[in-house]
Amino acid sequence: MGMTMAEKIIAKASNKLAVKPGDFVWANINTAMMDDLLGPRVVIADQIKKLGNTVWDKEKVVIISDHYSPAANITQAEILQFTRNWASEYGIGKYYEGLGPCHQVLAEKGFDIPGSLMVGTDSHTTTAGAFGCFGTGIGSTEMLGVLVSGQIWLRVPESILFTWNGKLQSGVFAKDIILRTIKEIGQAGATYKVMEFAGNAIENLTVDERMTITNMAVEAGAKTGLIAPDEKVFAYLSAIGAQRGDPQYSDPDAIYSERYSFDASKLVPQIALPHEVDKVVDVSEAEGEVIHQAYLGSCTNGRFDDLAQAAKILKGKKVHPRVRFLVSAASRSIYHQAITTGIIETLSDAGAMILAPSCGACLGLHSGILARGERAISSTNRNFVGRMGHKESDLFLGSPASVAATAIEGKIADPRKYL
Numbered sequence: 001m002g003m004t005m006a007e008k009i010i011a012k013a014s015n016k017l018a019v020k021p022g023d024f025v026w027a028n029i030n031t032a033m034m035d036d037l038l039g040p041r042v043v044i045a046d047q048i049k050k051l052g053n054t055v056w057d058k059e060k061v062v063i064i065s066d067h068y069s070p071a072a073n074i075t076q077a078e079i080l081q082f083t084r085n086w087a088s089e090y091g092i093g094k095y096y097e098g099l100g101p102c103h104q105v106l107a108e109k110g111f112d113i114p115g116s117l118m119v120g121t122d123s124h125t126t127t128a129g130a131f132g133c134f135g136t137g138i139g140s141t142e143m144l145g146v147l148v149s150g151q152i153w154l155r156v157p158e159s160i161l162f163t164w165n166g167k168l169q170s171g172v173f174a175k176d177i178i179l180r181t182i183k184e185i186g187q188a189g190a191t192y193k194v195m196e197f198a199g200n201a202i203e204n205l206t207v208d209e210r211m212t213i214t215n216m217a218v219e220a221g222a223k224t225g226l227i228a229p230d231e232k233v234f235a236y237l238s239a240i241g242a243q244r245g246d247p248q249y250s251d252p253d254a255i256y257s258e259r260y261s262f263d264a265s266k267l268v269p270q271i272a273l274p275h276e277v278d279k280v281v282d283v284s285e286a287e288g289e290v291i292h293q294a295y296l297g298s299c300t301n302g303r304f305d306d307l308a309q310a311a312k313i314l315k316g317k318k319v320h321p322r323v324r325f326l327v328s329a330a331s332r333s334i335y336h337q338a339i340t341t342g343i344i345e346t347l348s349d350a351g352a353m354i355l356a357p358s359c360g361a362c363l364g365l366h367s368g369i370l371a372r373g374e375r376a377i378s379s380t381n382r383n384f385v386g387r388m389g390h391k392e393s394d395l396f397l398g399s400p401a402s403v404a405a406t407a408i409e410g411k412i413a414d415p416r417k418y419l
């Protein structure tokens with residue numbers, strides 16, 4: 001009986017020839033990532049002292065300060081200081097701060113290795129699946145167990161196959177694919193399952209765009225999201241001098257718990273309405289909703305392709321006077337690329353406020369906080385009550401192109417008219 005790529009990755013990590021959904025295994029971890037919010041400061045620093053006071057393999061632990069960086073107050077500054085000092089005390093050389101959200105840094109630093117098993121103290125560790133790396137979010141207590149043992153006790157998840165074929169029309173992007181997929185199954189539709197994406201519409205996406213899709217797999221409850229690694233992924237990895245890994249592919253006779261097929265050519269821009277990520281409608285049903293703030297950034301859609309798409313729409317135009325348009329590239333190197341190609345100049349000329357590469361605005365920790373009654377559109381992945389500020393503020397989710405078109409009109413707008 002065939003296996004899915006997820007089953008093969010877990011079998012390899014647990015030194016077994018084969019596993020099947022429902023099996024319990026002890027899997028060896030290739031990369032353990034901690035961020036500043038749920039990393040050493042929570043449980044770990046305290047308890048590891050009683051468990052040997054060292055990590056199992058200093059080379060396999062990565063710590064990335066991204067939620068509180070740059071600090072917006074003394075408490076945040078002290079959290080950063082604690083995290084930085086803990087990394088140094090425990091000999092963790094792979095410590096990054098101020099480079100941007102952890103999932104983008106992991107990709108750019110070559111940790112998203114095809115066929116490997118990654119855990120992180122952030123739910124969007126699923127992003128690594130764009131490289132065929134099984135990445136999943138775990139809690140701080142579980143991370144403590146991984147740090148001292150190098151293993152995780154795992155129940156092999158079932159896989160759902162989502163096949164997207166056909167050519168996306170202009171103005172429709174990866175974000176619209178994942179929002180439409182989540183609409184189909186709901187925000188709990190993939191709970192403890194793997195979302196595997198295939199089809200020529202997925203193959204035609206850049207690696208940047210694939211990361212948007214696997215990033216949001218957790219918004220449907222998924223254990224991880226996976227896309228088979230191909231030449232685009234290997235070119236990305238070789239360009240950054242990263243290993244090619246041991247890529248795994250689903251067998252033709254692999255068993256899936258469910259299968260869904262979509263025609264990408266029929267997809268139109270999608271908008272998630274407040275306050276649920278699966279409350280997704282065609283943009284025509286949200287058009288005209290008044291907006292006070294537009295945010296372009298995050299580990300979901302803050303990459304070079306995303307900024308470039310927004311700049312294409314905003315070139316020579318001005319942001320609506322009511323709208324605060326905030327931009328935060330998902331990494332410092334993206335900023336460098338976007339500056340040298342004139343994209344930041346275009347966005348700034350249109351009226352963008354350029355923020356640091358950070359999680360900050362995405363989850364209302366600092367910068368871009370919404371007041372009561374304010375409404376925003378964002379290229380991020382969550383729109384829970386109070387996500388970006390006051391509990392009586394509203395958050396719509398869309399693609400970078402939808403964010404840019406909305407910023408121009410001051411109300412939810414269809415980006416296709418600008419392309």
Ligand SMILES: CC(C)[C@H](C(=O)O)[C@@H](O)C(=O)O
Binds near residue numbers: 037121382
């Ligand atoms: C703060 C962290 C625990 C959380 C996550 O795990 O996703 C955050 O990154 C988010 O996007 O809500």
Ligand code: SF4
Binds near residue numbers: 066101
């Ligand atoms: S979703 Fe937002 S807060 Fe969470 S890791 Fe990504 S950028 Fe940071």
